[in-house]
Amino acid sequence: MAGLERFTVTFVIPPSKDFECSICLSVLREPYLTTCCGSHFCQLCVDNVKKKNNECPVCREKPVNAVIDKYFRRQLNQLQVYCPRRSVKGFQGTGCDWVGELGSVEEHLAVDQLKGECQYVEVECRLCGQPNLRRMLSKHINKSCPNRSISCQYCGFQSTHENITKQHIDVCPNFPLVCTNFCSSTMLKGHELPSHLSTCLEQEVACSFGEMGCKEKMQRKFLQQHLESNVMQHQMLTCQAFHV
Ligand SMILES: [Zn+2]
Ligand SMILES: [Zn+2]
Ligand SMILES: [Zn+2]
Numbered sequence: 001m002a003g004l005e006r007f008t009v010t011f012v013i014p015p016s017k018d019f020e021c022s023i024c025l026s027v028l029r030e031p032y033l034t035t036c037c038g039s040h041f042c043q044l045c046v047d048n049v050k051k052k053n054n055e056c057p058v059c060r061e062k063p064v065n066a067v068i069d070k071y072f073r074r075q076l077n078q079l080q081v082y083c084p085r086r087s088v089k090g091f092q093g094t095g096c097d098w099v100g101e102l103g104s105v106e107e108h109l110a111v112d113q114l115k116g117e118c119q120y121v122e123v124e125c126r127l128c129g130q131p132n133l134r135r136m137l138s139k140h141i142n143k144s145c146p147n148r149s150i151s152c153q154y155c156g157f158q159s160t161h162e163n164i165t166k167q168h169i170d171v172c173p174n175f176p177l178v179c180t181n182f183c184s185s186t187m188l189k190g191h192e193l194p195s196h197l198s199t200c201l202e203q204e205v206a207c208s209f210g211e212m213g214c215k216e217k218m219q220r221k222f223l224q225q226h227l228e229s230n231v232m233q234h235q236m237l238t239c240q241a242f243h244v
């Protein structure tokens with residue numbers, strides 16, 4: 001019953017005193033029978049006595065000698081119990097409603113196995129190691145596991161969800177970017193931004209007569225207007241520039 005040790009089993013009908021361990025006073029777990037006085041102890045309780053003073057706590061015989069009581073174990077294993085996960089800490093709602101023989105609890109729980117009958121046992125996600133109730137596992141793997149595999153919606157690069165959303169997004173070559181001038185131009189891929197800026201109407205440019213001395217700067221969309229309304233000034237600047 002190795003896998004059962006971390007669970008508390010509740011019996012549908014409390015077992016009779018006969019099934020009680022004379023040491024720990026709870027229902028026997030792996031019943032051992034002493035050869036000295038015929039008392040029943042749990043396997044673990046016998047082990048502890050042997051480690052301590054090796055003396056039978058009932059009749060004081062030393063050294064204590066006990067053997068597994070297979071008949072008693074069969075009787076015990078037939079007792080009806082509730083699933084140890086009938087209520088689950090931290091889980092809203094009711095847990096597992098399984099009722100069955102003590103002897104089949106272990107198989108029902110299937111602890112440490114990914115698949116199993118009981119949906120209220122915590123199993124580790126094979127991708128990230130997080131414990132999840134078995135019933136939540138597929139949802140976790142498909143919807144929320146940080147290590148689930150996804151592909152970047154912009155470039156198709158495949159990696160874990162965590163890597164795509166935290167690292168790749170900063171270097172994705174196809175990540176849509178808004179124009180730095182916030183022009184109405186459609187979203188741009190990162191590597192197209194420089195070429196867009198050379199035609200973006202909202203980009204600030206210097207007057208075409210800058211070299212002649214016009215210090216005006218304006219958005220590209222106003223350049224034509226500036227040139228048209230400053231024909232004279234630009235001509236004068238050009239003349240001056242050539243007459244230095
Ligand atoms: Zn005991
Ligand atoms: Zn004894
Ligand atoms: Zn169950």
Ligand SMILES: [Zn+2]
Nearest residue numbers: 125127128145
């Ligand atoms: Zn996971």
Ligand SMILES: [Zn+2]
Nearest residue numbers: 152154155172
């Ligand atoms: Zn990408």
Ligand SMILES: [Zn+2]
Nearest residue numbers: 179181183200
């Ligand atoms: Zn733009």
Ligand SMILES: [Zn+2]
Nearest residue numbers: 207209214216
């Ligand atoms: Zn100008």
